[in-house]
Structures are given as structure tokens and as C-alpha cells.
Amino acid sequence: SxxxxxxxxxxxxxxxxxxxxxxxxxxxxxxxxxxGSARGILPRFVRQTRLKRKVGRQHLLRAIYEILESRQLDNLEPVSNLSIDLDSLTTHRSWSYAALNRLLRTARAEDHLEKEKAGRIRLSEAGFGEASRVTRNHRLWELYLIRHADIAPSHVDRDADLVEHVLDADVVQQLEMELQGRPIRMDVPPSPHLIDQSAG
Missing domain, CATH: 1.10.1200 (Non-ribosomal Peptide Synthetase Peptidyl Carrier Protein; Chain A)
Structure with a gap:
């Protein structure tokens, strides 16, 4: 200078x-x-915006998957990709319609949703695969916290929610190795706690 x-x-x-x-x-x-690339205001804002969008997308996909899962008559059968109504989503996660519409716009832009009649949504093939992956990672982390951190199943959902969005493939593989003997060989393990369909 x-x-x-x-x-x-x-x-x-x-x-x-x-x-x-x-x-x-x-x-x-x-x-x-x-x-500044490390701590600059602008890059930090961009990173936070991307993370917020990622978190919202994953919450939406997991919520849809859990709703589909709850409608399965046989828990041993694979989850079917069916259309669901928007009201079930707002009830499941306590989203406002404005917040839900923002998430849906992002999901459509990322080709995670198929076209459906008004008031209903359906995951695309890619969206259903991503929803399965997101839900599986969340539950692997829940099982890990229950086993190794002594967190009660009734409280583990929130704790897992804080970490699941930054899990990469190596961490997921390590979780699978740590949890040998648990029902993780399924595509998506069952939830270790009761899923409240009336709140997020």
C-alpha cells in the first residue's frame, strides 16, 4: 500500500x-x-446461502420420503414413489406455504420434482433417489448418536439434523462400519424414533 x-x-x-x-x-x-476467500463477507455470504439452500432441499426431500414411508402398508416393502398433497408437507414440517413454495421452486429447478396437478407433488426418479440417500444418511447418524453418544431416541432427530448436511461419502462409509450389526444394509434403515407427522 x-x-x-x-x-x-x-x-x-x-x-x-x-x-x-x-x-x-x-x-x-x-x-x-x-x-477475502477465507473470511471475506461476500464469500461467507455465498457459502451460507448455498448451505441454507442445501439444508432446505434436504429437509424437503426427507419430509416427502417420510410421508411416503408412513403410508406404506407393509414396512418390509420398498417405499413407493407416489404423489402427495401439499397440506401433508406443511403439517409434517410446520412450513408456511410461502416457505414451502420457495423450497419447491428450488426442487423443480434441480429436477427433483415431476409435474403434477395443482396441490400435489411427486418426486422425479432422481429426486426419489436423492430423498432416499438423504434419509438414509440422517438415520445412520441418528443410530450412531444413539449408540456412541448416549442420546435418547426421542431427542436424537434434532442433534442429527445439525450434522447430516455436511456428511460426505467417506463419513457415511465410516458410519456404516461403526454400526455393523444394526439394520443398515437396507436401502434406508427404519427411523429409531417415532416420526411426528404433525411437526417438523
Whole structure:
């Protein structure tokens, strides 16, 4: 900043060197504060926005999967990908219609939903696969917390919710190894707790 300030001061003779150096230093600091790759305000905002969108998408997909799962007559049969009404989603997660519509727009943009008649939604093939994966990872983490962190099944859902969105494939594989002997060989293990269909 000193060199740049001195250069500008020499280039424009009417500018005082000290003031220019201070202004250049302040400008560099401000740019770093806003755009710094590690802790910059703008990159942090972008990361938080992406994470928020990811969390919302995963909550939506898991909610749809759990609703479909609850309507299975035989728990041993694979979950069927059927259409569901929007009211069941707002009841399941306590979403407002405005919040739900934002999530649905994102899901449609990511090709996770098929076209359905008004008031109903249905997962696409890709969306159903992603919903299964998200639900499976959530329940693997729940089982791990119950076994190794002594968290009661009735409280584990919230704790798992704080971590599941950052689980990568290696962590999931490690969870599977840690939980040998539990019913995790199924595509999606059963929930270790009662799923409240009237709240999120």
C-alpha cells in the first residue's frame, strides 16, 4: 500500500503522499474484508446461502420420503414413489406455504420434482433417489448418536439434523462400519424414533 500510495502521489502531484498511502491501505483492507476467500463477507455470504439452500432441499426431500414411508402398508416393502398433497408437507414440517413454495421452486429447478396437478407433488426418479440417500444418511447418524453418544431416541432427530448436511461419502462409509450389526444394509434403515407427522 505504501508503494502504491507513493506511486499515485508521484503521478498526481497535487495529492499528498501520506493521505494517499492511508487511503490506498484502507481500500486494500476494505477489499480484503469484503472479498477475502477465507473470511471475506461476500464469500461467507455465498457459502451460507448455498448451505441454507442445501439444508432446505434436504429437509424437503426427507419430509416427502417420510410421508411416503408412513403410508406404506407393509414396512418390509420398498417405499413407493407416489404423489402427495401439499397440506401433508406443511403439517409434517410446520412450513408456511410461502416457505414451502420457495423450497419447491428450488426442487423443480434441480429436477427433483415431476409435474403434477395443482396441490400435489411427486418426486422425479432422481429426486426419489436423492430423498432416499438423504434419509438414509440422517438415520445412520441418528443410530450412531444413539449408540456412541448416549442420546435418547426421542431427542436424537434434532442433534442429527445439525450434522447430516455436511456428511460426505467417506463419513457415511465410516458410519456404516461403526454400526455393523444394526439394520443398515437396507436401502434406508427404519427411523429409531417415532416420526411426528404433525411437526417438523
Amino acid at each position: 505504501g508503494w502504491l500510495g507513493s506511486s499515485l502521489s508521484a503521478l498526481f502531484q497535487d495529492l499528498p503522499t501520506g493521505a494517499v498511502i492511508v487511503l490506498v491501505g484502507a481500500a486494500i483492507f476494505t477489499f480484503s474484508l469484503v472479498c
